[in-house]
Each structure stands twice: as structure tokens, then as C-alpha cells.
Amino acid sequence: MRRLLFIASTLIALVAAGCPLVIQVRCDDSFRCDDGEACVAGACVQVALExxxxxxxxxxxxxxxxxxxxxxxxxxxxxxxxxxxxxxxxxxxxxxxxxxxxxxxxxxxxxxxxxxxxxxxxxxxxxxxxxxxxxxxxxxxxxxxxxxxAGCAGQVPLNEHCAQACDCAPPGADCVDSVCVRACTRDSDCSDGSRCNETWHRCEEGPRLGEACRESRDCPGSATCNAQRRCKTICNTDWSCPLDYRCAPDSVCVNECTNTPPETVGLTCETSLDCARCGFCVASGTVKQCRQPCLLDRDCPGGAVGSCEQVGSTALRACRLP
Structure with a gap:
């Protein structure tokens, strides 16, 4: 106790006498110095970076x-x-x-x-x-x-522990709260085999709407795994579906077509989920066949007048089959 009092009184005397009190933080491989400091002889000291x-x-x-x-x-x-x-x-x-x-x-x-x-x-x-x-x-x-x-291996997968962004392996991923995440607003922002979590707006592993599943908990949000083992969400309008999806004539959300038509065009189907990425399952006489969605004639192969026709009594349109 006397020793502690002596040390305290000595420090007070030094400060009172105008002597600068310099406290150096010890450093080693397990304790890094702050930015603007360097580890010199086991102590963190200020350095002027050139x-x-x-x-x-x-x-x-x-x-x-x-x-x-x-x-x-x-x-x-x-x-x-x-x-x-x-x-x-x-x-x-x-x-x-x-x-x-x-x-x-x-x-x-x-x-x-x-x-x-x-x-x-x-x-x-x-x-x-x-x-x-x-x-x-x-x-x-x-x-x-x-x-x-730069101190990174770039080998950390999504949702695993990281120290900085370049630790994360997926392109575009960031280190948030010491976890590798990839921000998103739609499924297309994420890599194959993953989807965008609508609540957290982060990419996560798992099947997207219309993709294969084993049980409903494999599917995103409130989607269910239907009898054909595909993730299914019921809809009334396009607004009922996530971004980049639209409501098909049979009231299921399907991925919106881009420049590539669905490869299932002309094949028989039970629901639009059987038409792969973005097809509509439409009744053609006594059977249902996969059709390519469209808004204008120019959206259909060849772009001929009348090639984009109304689907039944709905407001939706699909390309005529050859």
C-alpha cells in the first residue's frame, strides 16, 4: 500500500513540475497499434507517414x-x-x-x-x-x-467470420459486424445458388422462387415447397411478387424474362413453375403449354404483328407458339 502511495505521489509531483507523462501501449503480433502508429521496440509510437x-x-x-x-x-x-x-x-x-x-x-x-x-x-x-x-x-x-x-486471404464464404472486406471470397461481399455479407435488393444481385433475403437485404444460400427444394423451410420467406418440389409463392398481381418476378396467369410468382426466352417454350406443363425460369403455363386447346411472356410484339421472336397476344381473360400477354 505504501508503495502504491509512493508511486501515485511521484506521478503527481512529475506532472505538477511540468514533466510530460508519456504512456506507451505495448504491442506484439497479437496486439496491433492504431492507425498512425507503429510498433517500435514493443511499444506503439506515433509516426508521420510519408x-x-x-x-x-x-x-x-x-x-x-x-x-x-x-x-x-x-x-x-x-x-x-x-x-x-x-x-x-x-x-x-x-x-x-x-x-x-x-x-x-x-x-x-x-x-x-x-x-x-x-x-x-x-x-x-x-x-x-x-x-x-x-x-x-x-x-x-x-x-x-x-x-x-493487404492482409487478406479472400477465402471466407458468406455468413462466416471476417476481419475486413477483402477476407470475403464472394465478389462484392463486405465485412459487416465481423461477418461476410453481400448487400442486395433482388435475387439477381446474388450469385448462383443463393438468393436475396427480403428482410435483411443480404444474399443467403438457398433456392429461389421456382427452383428445386426438399421442404418448405428450404424456400425464401413465406414460400412453400409444392408437390413438384419447387419453391412457390401465390400472387394476385405483380406487386405480390419480389423484384424481378411477375405474377403468372395461374397466380404463381415466376422470374421475369430478360433477353433470353425460356428454354421450355412449347413443352406441356401443369403450372408455370414447370416452365423453368420465366415461362407462363397457358392452356392451348386440351393441353397446357409453356409460353414466353411479352408486352409488345417486338418482345417475341421475329417481332411479327400480332405475335404477342392476350392470355385468356387476364391482362397478361404471351408470345404465340410457332
């Missing part, structure tokens, strides 16, 4: 300077600085949040041979930085090597 060094060629971390690392997956090496949730990067550099690293900002400074101003970490990204061009064996930071150098 923005001119970010994006420079390198052969090791030492050639980049304190607080920077050398990304050897980039052609000729690439000095990288860390950036976190605050997107803090030195002047002349920009934070690529998916990688958790600062890269050289676009401008006259992007003059390295084989490098150019390009979206990172993949084509279509909103962030632009000085990155390898495809002619130099890179693709603006989208190949696996640069991601690994």
Missing part, C-alpha cells in the same frame, strides 16, 4: 519506412499504409476500404511504368487509385496476390 512513399516501388517493409508495408504481390512492390474505419490516409493517398490499406491517389504522381489511375480493388469500384494495369500482369489490385499483401 505520403510520397505510398505507392512507391519496394523490395521489403524496411524500404518503405516506418508504419508502411511492402506489398510484394504488386509488380515491383508497392508501399502500403494501413487505414481503418476512419479512412485516415496521408495527403496524396486514398483509403481502399475493402483492403484496409492506403494506396497512392490518382494524379500526376501516378507515373510508375505499368501503373495507371484505375478503380480498385476491382473494376466498377467507386474508389480510384494508382494501381497496376492489365498489360503489366495486374488488374488494378483485383488479383489474389495484392489482396494477400
Amino acid at each position: 505520403s510520397a512513399q505510398v505507392g512507391a516501388a519496394c523490395t521489403s517493409d524496411a524500404t518503405c519506412g516506418a508504419g508502411l508495408t511492402c506489398g510484394m504481390g504488386f509488380p515491383g512492390g508497392y508501399c502500403l499504409a494501413p487505414c481503418g474505419a476512419g479512412d485516415t490516409c496521408a495527403s496524396g493517398s486514398v483509403c481502399v476500404k475493402e483492403l484496409g490499406r492506403c494506396m497512392r491517389a490518382c494524379g500526376e504522381t501516378c507515373g510508375r511504368p505499368g501503373y495507371a489511375c484505375t478503380p480498385v480493388p476491382q473494376p466498377g469500384s467507386s474508389t480510384w487509385a494508382c494501381a497496376p494495369t492489365s498489360s503489366n500482369g495486374g488488374d488494378g489490385g483485383t488479383d489474389p496476390a495484392p489482396s494477400e499483401d
Whole structure:
């Protein structure tokens, strides 16, 4: 107790005398320093990152300077600085949040041979930085090597634990609350074998409407697994169906056709779910056959006048069969 009182009184005396009190946080491989700090002799110390060094060629971390690392997956090496949730990067550099690293900002400074101003970490990204061009064996930071150098393996599947966005394997996935997720508004935003959860607006594994199922709990939302073992949702209008789906004449939601007609056109069917991705099951005499939905004649093969006709007494239309 006397020792604690002595230490406390000594600290108070030092502060009162105007002596600066510096408390250094210990660091090692299991405890990383904050952005703008470097681990020096086991303690986190403030460092002034040299923005001119970010994006420079390198052969090791030492050639980049304190607080920077050398990304050897980039052609000729690439000095990288860390950036976190605050997107803090030195002047002349920009934070690529998916990688958790600062890269050289676009401008006259992007003059390295084989490098150019390009979206990172993949084509279509909103962030632009000085990155390898495809002619130099890179693709603006989208190949696996640069991601690994940024501290990511890119092997974590959806809904599994992650530390940062580039840990996630699916393209376009983000690390939210330490879990790999992919934001979506419709099923087409998700990769094959997954669908968009209407409540959370995140891609999840499982069959979509009209796809094969074993039981109702395999299907999205309130959809059920029908007798033909396909996920089925009953509808009255197109508004009753999710985005990219429409209500077929037999009141089931089917995927909306794009530029490719359903491959089942002309085949016999019981319901529109038998017509694959986007067909309508329509009565033709004594049988039901799969037809291609349409709005105008030009939506049908050949686009002949009258080729898009009304289906029964409904407001729906389908292409005439050949």
C-alpha cells in the first residue's frame, strides 16, 4: 500500500513540475497499434507517414519506412499504409476500404511504368487509385496476390467470420459486424445458388422462387415447397411478387424474362413453375403449354404483328407458339 502511495505521489509531483507523462501501449503480433502508429521496440509510437512513399516501388517493409508495408504481390512492390474505419490516409493517398490499406491517389504522381489511375480493388469500384494495369500482369489490385499483401486471404464464404472486406471470397461481399455479407435488393444481385433475403437485404444460400427444394423451410420467406418440389409463392398481381418476378396467369410468382426466352417454350406443363425460369403455363386447346411472356410484339421472336397476344381473360400477354 505504501508503495502504491509512493508511486501515485511521484506521478503527481512529475506532472505538477511540468514533466510530460508519456504512456506507451505495448504491442506484439497479437496486439496491433492504431492507425498512425507503429510498433517500435514493443511499444506503439506515433509516426508521420510519408505520403510520397505510398505507392512507391519496394523490395521489403524496411524500404518503405516506418508504419508502411511492402506489398510484394504488386509488380515491383508497392508501399502500403494501413487505414481503418476512419479512412485516415496521408495527403496524396486514398483509403481502399475493402483492403484496409492506403494506396497512392490518382494524379500526376501516378507515373510508375505499368501503373495507371484505375478503380480498385476491382473494376466498377467507386474508389480510384494508382494501381497496376492489365498489360503489366495486374488488374488494378483485383488479383489474389495484392489482396494477400493487404492482409487478406479472400477465402471466407458468406455468413462466416471476417476481419475486413477483402477476407470475403464472394465478389462484392463486405465485412459487416465481423461477418461476410453481400448487400442486395433482388435475387439477381446474388450469385448462383443463393438468393436475396427480403428482410435483411443480404444474399443467403438457398433456392429461389421456382427452383428445386426438399421442404418448405428450404424456400425464401413465406414460400412453400409444392408437390413438384419447387419453391412457390401465390400472387394476385405483380406487386405480390419480389423484384424481378411477375405474377403468372395461374397466380404463381415466376422470374421475369430478360433477353433470353425460356428454354421450355412449347413443352406441356401443369403450372408455370414447370416452365423453368420465366415461362407462363397457358392452356392451348386440351393441353397446357409453356409460353414466353411479352408486352409488345417486338418482345417475341421475329417481332411479327400480332405475335404477342392476350392470355385468356387476364391482362397478361404471351408470345404465340410457332
